[in-house]
Amino acid sequence: MARDLTTIGFDADDTLWQNEQFFRATERRLTELLADHAPDVDVAARLLEAERRNLGLYGFGIKGFTLSMVETAIEVSGGAVPAAVIAEIVAAGREMLAHPIEILPHARETLERLAGHYRLVLVTKGDLFDQERKLNQSGLGDLFEAVEIVSDKSADTYRRVFSRHGDGPARAMMVGNSLKSDVVPAIEAGGWGIHVPHELTWVLEHVEAPLAAPRFRQIDDLGELPALIESLE
Template sequence: MTRKLSIVGFDADDTLWHNERVFKLSQDRFAALLADETPPENLMARLEAAERRNLGHYGYGVKGFTLSMIETAIEVTDGRASATTIQALIDIGREMLEHPIELLEGAREAVESVSRSHRVLLITKGDLLDQERKLAQSGLGDLFHGVEVVSEKTPTVYETVFQRHGSTGEHALMVGNSLKSDVLPVIETGGFGVYLPHALTWALERADPPESSHRFYQIEQLSALGEVLSRIEGDA
């Protein structure tokens, strides 16, 4: 029997391992550092605005986040931020780049199980070196047939990735915690999108679920992925 799906793609951050909570912790430290200057809500709003503004220059990842924190600190202090504060922000960024990886529940089992029957890819965005470091530390590296660190997750990027691995959107499924980056663009290529919500979602990743689609699934934990695959491939 020819399988309907040839590729199953996994997002990395907050799909296989915790990530957003590392950003959240850093933001809390950032807010504490500038508590005398501005209330946390305002600081977070300014930081988010800086991240949006800088995304086209910096792309995703910790280095750009660090630069946006520094810029925001200077902005909210009207240029009075001390070098000590700035150095503290650099240190926060560097600690993020050293933060140990904690796998989400069922991550290893899910990837292992799917990799026995399908070509499994890790498809992630962020700083190249940092994503590689996290994958190495996760211990999941050997399970994947391919790893793709991309600068943006658009339908075109997914098509290129699927093609590179000898397939097309119609035979691909992607699972991840971002409707915007993991689910909607893959459905747009003709593929299947499996949404695995995470308690924390970065503002820039928020999107509405698709209106109605037989190619959209939502699961509450990775252990449910096998059932989705069976349903799609019609042997359930």
């Protein structure tokens, strides 16, 4: 396999297991709950505004999303939303935190094939408790030599992670569904960035693909990753 590559980082949400679909379903539920209280409002758009505004305060994850839903409900209803609706919104967030993990196709077999040949590192952002819960339920934890749950992903993040758990970013690869979080900053740090598109990607994670970058690659699913690595020799 690629002789200079020693470390492979994997994103978690929507790379190893489903995630965004639960946010979308809860967003639709919020719209339904507020239909009688804000009938002429684009609730999804207002929720996105709140999420964008609150990222610096709440970070990524379900808890911040739930708080943004509550804030949106209060704003679009002019403060008239009933307490019962707020309770349902909170309950919807709690349900998301308890939802069973759905592993994506090829995730387990790809990790099993690569483990032992490379240092595998899980690099995920979001709420600490929730990410730990999902990793434990996934049954994939033993395949990783290290786990990094970070508040955000930047080039500095990957420099630190791959220096701590590997031989530096130049000999590392990051695999994930988000161009903005998983691919572009990993390449900026000096590593490989492998994009595995997911059918649902949060709009705040959208950026242009770095097509001109020599260390950028895209694959259709994780099952293609071992062959890609072999082609990099």
